[in-house]
Amino acid sequence: MTDLVEWLATQTDDRELAGAILSMAAAGVEIGAVLREAPIAGQTGLAGSDNVQGEAQKALDVISNDIVLNHLRKNPAISILVSEELDEAVDLSIQGRFNIATDPLDGSSNLDVNVTVGTIFSVLDAAGGLLQKGTAQLAAGYVAYGPATSLVLRVMGDTSVFTLDAGGRWVQTVVAAKVPEASGEFAINTARERFWDAATTGYVKESVAGETGPAGKRYNMRWVGSMVADIHRILMRGGIFLYPLDSETVSKGGRLRLLYEANPMAWLVEGAGGKSTTGRKGILDVEPTGIHQRVPVILGSAEEVRRVEAWYARA
């Protein structure tokens, strides 16, 4: 079976770009090992600090961020790190060619109940600075710490999936992920219904109306509350993920972050034939204004995303 190093050689001739990706993959291996033992080490609790978002940091958020920093500091090709866990961007190497934006441990509120969480990352050309549109990404990926430890990665071509084997080697298990065009599964936090706009309300109501409703088919709902887990399911079997703008998040621009959640996930989903939108425009076309900027996130099966876009067009 093909491994990560062999596959990267087929995706880019740029050895330093491959090296930047391998540094994040190596951080993922180390973070996964820490997570597997965390309940024993008593590390699933709070760190006693807040991140720039004002969210209480888990001890493992801080530990994961430190692991990423340690791996990137050792790679002279990495210029700047943007992390959800750090208020400011960190300068790592003056001659570095790449910037990395990462959420080192997304979904960490699920750690104490042993639900899949992940490390999300985006690779940008340092020459373009930090605030580049998602279309400018050179690569993006995530590590999903689940029953298996999976690395989902896209350079410029297909979105591929690797599984960590017992020897610590990333073995390719999906050559080219394909998000089915149609799906009968949506992922949204329905407890937020009272905050939804007309488009979100219309799309969900149409979906739950089932076979006799306007959508003409039965839907199921899944919401893990861990973006990596929800997106991985969609990449593997289709579906649509919605964290739309609502009356409570509108003042902040949304809930999820553009540089290190929305952009990398949109890059991966679109590389597998899916679609992404803020409701009004493609996520990858959003012009960033800040390193911790938030955006509405709707992505997954193209047919479903188009249905949501049609609701926004009517609104």
Ligand code: P6P
């Ligand atoms: P809610 C986790 O905190 C996260 O950032 C994403 O991983 C996840 O999709 C979302 O927030 C969950 O949000 O509204 O269910 O708490």
